Amino acid sequence: MMNADKISSVACVGGGTIGFSWAALFAQHGLRVTIYEPSAAVLNRTDAELRSAYDTLVAADVMTETEAAAALARVSATTDLAEAVAAADFVQESGPERYGVKREIYRELDRLARPDVVLASSTSAMLMTEIQAATSRPERCVVAHPYNPPHIVPCVEIVPGEATSEETVELARDFMARMGRTPVVARKECRGHIVNHMQAALYREAMWLVGNGVATAAEIDLAFRSGPGLRLALMGPFLVGMLTSPGGLRDTLVDRKLDHSLVDDIPARLERDAPPRTAETKREWAKLCAEQMEAALADTDMEAVKQWRDAKLLQILDVLRSGQTTAQ
Numbered sequence: 001m002m003n004a005d006k007i008s009s010v011a012c013v014g015g016g017t018i019g020f021s022w023a024a025l026f027a028q029h030g031l032r033v034t035i036y037e038p039s040a041a042v043l044n045r046t047d048a049e050l051r052s053a054y055d056t057l058v059a060a061d062v063m064t065e066t067e068a069a070a071a072l073a074r075v076s077a078t079t080d081l082a083e084a085v086a087a088a089d090f091v092q093e094s095g096p097e098r099y100g101v102k103r104e105i106y107r108e109l110d111r112l113a114r115p116d117v118v119l120a121s122s123t124s125a126m127l128m129t130e131i132q133a134a135t136s137r138p139e140r141c142v143v144a145h146p147y148n149p150p151h152i153v154p155c156v157e158i159v160p161g162e163a164t165s166e167e168t169v170e171l172a173r174d175f176m177a178r179m180g181r182t183p184v185v186a187r188k189e190c191r192g193h194i195v196n197h198m199q200a201a202l203y204r205e206a207m208w209l210v211g212n213g214v215a216t217a218a219e220i221d222l223a224f225r226s227g228p229g230l231r232l233a234l235m236g237p238f239l240v241g242m243l244t245s246p247g248g249l250r251d252t253l254v255d256r257k258l259d260h261s262l263v264d265d266i267p268a269r270l271e272r273d274a275p276p277r278t279a280e281t282k283r284e285w286a287k288l289c290a291e292q293m294e295a296a297l298a299d300t301d302m303e304a305v306k307q308w309r310d311a312k313l314l315q316i317l318d319v320l321r322s323g324q325t326t327a328q
């Protein structure tokens with residue numbers, strides 16, 4: 001099997017939001033990258049997407065213009081999967097999030113990629129056990145799930161399927177560390193891995209609040225970003241809890257001194273009368289959230305928001321890198 005230090009070329013299978021961002025990251029770190037993208041319309045965006053990613057990194061002094069130009073020259077794109085994976089030392093798949101499609105992609109990758117190569121998937125929530133069975137090398141298949149955009153956000157969750165070898169997990173972890181990421185290896189697979197599993201709970205309750213008229217989607221965003229979002233940029237929920245009261249997490253979670261109003265038996269009238277969480281009510285609430293956000297952002301240039309997000313994320317990372325405590 002490949003050694004993480006020896007990987008010098010990567011195939012990014014699937015362009016799109018995540019595939020382009022992975023490509024920017026790998027090329028920034030000196031690797032040759034070939035993007036496979038079946039849609040010619042998406043493929044044609046390759047240069048513009050990478051240029052935009054590097055413009056942000058150059059503006060933030062993460063790389064120089066000369067380095068950006070050299071990185072751009074290391075990336076090529078094709079609609080031919082065989083051509084994309086032929087020379088690749090590592091494959092990062094970022095195709096559509098559907099089991100049927102992922103299995104089909106993995107079947108093809110198994111046929112076309114070198115037998116020693118690891119096939120990593122960006123899947124946000126799927127189980128590798130359900131995908132790797134489509135290949136003759138299930139032990140070399142693993143989830144390597146990034147956070148958007150992977151060329152900026154460090155976390156990559158490495159999640160083995162039931163047939164994934166320890167060697168593959170180690171290679172994926174070491175490779176992502178070499179790419180300047182923060183790999184977090186999950187000990188067991190689970191829908192949504194670690195963070196999206198938790199994020200699903202957050203969305204579930206946010207949609208309940210909007211659906212039951214407690215706040216609008218924009219009001220929830222405002223409360224979140226001016227409150228807990230600030231702490232969560234610094235700390236995970238458990239360290240937040242350690243600082244919440246003198247008794248730390250024990251007070252908060254075990255003795256429930258602070259969240260009694262959430263667990264004791266005095267729900268607001270709204271909670272007593274709210275409709276049950278059926279598939280239908282959940283879909284209605286989700287639609288309402290989407291409609292509210294679309295209306296609130298109708299006149300907003302979302303491309304400009306994306307660039308603002310990336311520039312601010314880089315500033316936050318800069319602040320976090322200076323003066324870390326032993327707790328982090």
Ligand SMILES: NC(=O)c1ccc[n+]([C@@H]2O[C@H](COP(=O)([O-])OP(=O)(O)OC[C@H]3O[C@@H](n4cnc5c(N)ncnc54)[C@H](O)[C@@H]3O)[C@@H](O)[C@H]2O)c1
Nearest residue numbers: 014015016017018039042094095096097122123124146148
């Ligand atoms: N968007 C996110 O925030 C995010 C974050 C982390 C992980 N992911 C995961 O990354 C993957 C891609 O998500 P995305 O948001 O980039 O989607 P996207 O729709 O932007 O990109 C997917 C791309 O795959 C291409 N494609 C279609 N069929 C294909 C095939 N058979 N083989 C290869 N490519 C094919 C599409 O043309 C499209 O360009 C998904 O598994 C998703 O769960 C997404």
